[in-house]
Amino acid sequence: MxxxxxxxxxxxxxxxxxxxxxxxxxxxxxxxxxxxxxxxxxxxxxxxxxxxxxxxxxTTPGLVTRSTARxxxxxxxxxxxxxxxxxxxxxxxxxxxxxxxxxxxxxxxxxxxxxxxxxxxxxxxxxxxxxxxxxxxxxxxxxxxxxxxxxxxxxxxxxxxxxxxxxxxxxxxxxxxxxxxxxxxxxxxxxxxxxxxxxxxxxxxxxxxxxxxxxxxxxxxxxxxxxxxxxxxxxxxxxxxxxxxxxxxxxxxxGFSPSSKAKSTTLTMTFKKPNEVVGNHIAKYQAMKLAKMLMAYDFDRRLNPFAELGGFIFTFMGDGKPGTGKTTLIQMMAGMINDYCQIAGYPFRYQNLSTGNIDSYQGKSGQNAKAFIDTIIDPSVIGFGTIDDIDTLAGKRGDRQSSAGQLEITAVLMESFAGANTVVRGNCTFGMFSNYPENVDDALRQRAGARFLVDGPITREDYIDILYLLMGKNHDIPLGDHDAYAAQEIKKAVAASFASHARPHEDGLLRVYEQVRGDIGALDTIAKLGTYLKGIQEADDRFTGRAIKNITDAVKVRAMDFELPDEWMENPDLFLFQDYDTKMNMIKELRQPITVEMVIQEINRYADSEFRYADKSDEVAIDNMVREYERTEAAKKRYLEGK
Structure with missing residues (x-):
């Protein structure tokens, strides 16, 4: 080297x-x-x-006294x-x-x-x-x-x-x-x-x-x-x-950073191709882009041009109902990065932080989480770390049901993802996935710079495609009047998905949007957009400055709304093996200007997710209280009948 x-x-x-x-x-x-x-x-x-x-x-750690030991x-x-x-x-x-x-x-x-x-x-x-x-x-x-x-x-x-x-x-x-x-x-x-x-x-x-x-x-x-x-x-x-x-x-x-040999991990998962991920258009598109972004990392400079330009996703959260494709999305993204790294000869590490890392021994859970982070952020490798079912792995502060080990993991993840010593080099990314994101600690959830709504198949075409895919080849049933996977054409589907966020999806956010537009008119200036953000904060006080940073980061990602050409991945000499400054200039040529529409769409996408989490959290709390009231009434009735 x-x-x-x-x-x-x-x-x-x-x-x-x-x-x-x-x-x-x-x-x-x-x-x-x-x-x-x-x-x-x-x-x-x-x-x-x-x-x-x-x-x-x-003796007392750190206390040095005159020793009487021989x-x-x-x-x-x-x-x-x-x-x-x-x-x-x-x-x-x-x-x-x-x-x-x-x-x-x-x-x-x-x-x-x-x-x-x-x-x-x-x-x-x-x-x-x-x-x-x-x-x-x-x-x-x-x-x-x-x-x-x-x-x-x-x-x-x-x-x-x-x-x-x-x-x-x-x-x-x-x-x-x-x-x-x-x-x-x-x-x-x-x-x-x-x-x-x-x-x-x-x-x-x-x-x-x-x-x-x-x-x-x-x-x-x-x-x-x-x-x-x-x-x-x-x-x-x-x-x-x-x-x-x-x-x-x-x-x-x-300095005080551990050195490690640039070794790849051996992956035993079943990789998925992009066309095998049905629906989830924005999540799939962003995962595909992120896989290629990682490959722009420069091992000599130890920095990624996308990280310097502001369009790199260091942490993201994928949420959706059970069975909507979160695991498939992980398999697709890990498979793409693995294939690209093999072509370029780069070491690649994938690791998942699971509930098996929670330990009853005090401090051990935090050590396990820190070891997971250190393995992925190693600047000598390309890294992809996932935390599946993060709502069960990381504890919610203030929740009496959270164990000490879960709270240790929460503290480590918060410090690692957006702490005082966090350095984003652009060689790795972390994905947090959950069926119940409302149960994730608010501060930890806000450390996810991007949100991937993993909603699975939605349209009639999506359901035909997933049935056709999962049926396999061992049958003679005709496909019928349908163009297989045409609905999964990624650019067309993504454009429609982004455009749908020109207006909020959640009722609570929609009321704020309509009120602000009614008061100040079209949101076409920085001042008006800031007024809209203030209105969101007044409706939900968890919408803090960190949320604004995540939105602006997402907007910068949209400015990089292009896929690095497949030829650049297939022939490393064209891009991957170029020096840092050449990579930077090649990326700048593909960058597009930021528009008001982009900003509004990203505000709505992010705020929709927060309102969705809050609504789910409130509904869960209300349902729990109703069940407790019903149990209390049933107990009273049984008690009185028995007397």
Missing amino acids: SLTSDQMELREDDIVGHYPAVTAMLEGFDHTPRIGVADSDETPEKSSGIGSRRRFRT SEGVQLLARIEAADGGDALTSPLQATVMNVLRRAVSIALAVADQYGAQTGLGDLKRANLQGSLAAARKTEFSELLAAEALITLYVFGNATAYLLSPHLSEVTVEVGEVEEILTDNGQLALHGALWELDQDIGAHAGDDARLVATVAAFAEQLMEKVKLRAQTAGRLEPFNGAAWHVAADDLTIR
Whole structure:
């Protein structure tokens, strides 16, 4: 992989130069634990210098006091050798883990050296050793050392997880939270982390598979803990704003973001062709457009021209009655992206967040949701994530029926889809699907930038087409007076569907529309359109600024109301393999101007969905209350009759 414009090469000589010192560190060093306190159990030592398995007795996390613990000798290489029940020979996987740890620590130290050179920390270290460090710079020196420690720990964990990923099996290990996070300097930070890793290997690694799983799990926990610390630490801008590439490992280090190998997921679903999705014209059309939009992503620039121009759909919600085709729509869109990626040679990941990710263990549901998000947003792949039946998966805040796990998932999705740290690169999209969108938390639902009404077959022609499709070929029944799939001609059907939103569909919104038009006339200026939006907000106070953003995003998508030519997908050299600026110019040539009609249609489409959800929610609440009243009356009657 070649360097991109924002990457610096981390020279192999600089990494390998640390090998002798790192090897000596892994062979043995002394460390006095400060935060994580290990008590030896009664299990005898397996060999000289290798301590018995320990259990943690933690003090207050983050509180560093003068330790009364004795210094412990940490011999990590010997610990790894003993992690197989006493086999005298080192196994290939044990050797792999040893080499990964040496490589990861060396990469971390090389990055720390780069940071020291950029910030002047190296000069301050030399002055401190010579006793010539000015008193006025001691605070700066301390802050830079703490930043260096966090950088060293994170890069060590990141590189370890990355390099071990090809060797992971189905075996998993829970190592718990990493405690021994020290920020005095990079060297002491590594001692603390390696001491705790030594404890975890002794406690969990009884064979090769568990050894690899333990080290990988520790690396993930280390990254998570350090990333949280880094949110409140200073002097980290030079690290956050830079990217280093290690050519030998194809590893890219970008701040406190985990690196991952650009691997595709193996899809086992049954793909559907567009003509196999009957009805759902707007939803189908937008899904087809979005599949091609994703392919415009530029892996070198790590940005999609559609995301920069404002016409990219990062999140969308598909809602409709059961059996109207939501699953079929997912299968169609995933199949199209998969086919395009295979032609272009791009890695593609599809994953669905399901109810199986809800866990009774506190915090685990949120971790599952975060892992799902991280898998899809990985900038080195094209990603498509779905959340089917989101009303049962994500809890509604304030609803006593929502479990803690459901509320954890809601919080993660809200933060990931429109949080302070959300970055839309245009390499992935998330679809939320529900039969009962009124049961989805209002704030989470509003984070869906686009709405796909999945209403299934509607017309007589739709029902003939779906019957013809599902009957298959094993029959001799004539088709009759009907042109199969003619009604599914996408452009004609979509034009009619969009035009139908020139007026609202829901009664509540229609009343607002008629009243505003009656007061100010035709909605043909920004001021009049804004007045209409204010009228909608007065009728439904959930219609906030986020709703306006979603509408304007949808309007920008309409400005991109064109399909990238099929030839561009079939022959990657025409478009996909062009540089970013060329792609941008090619897309701009196809863009069309925004019209008043577009804006009105998108306001009505979005507001219709909100009014539809509100009406359904109210109806459900009323029906529930009526049932409760009926039960109360029946209970009273039965009680009186029994007396």
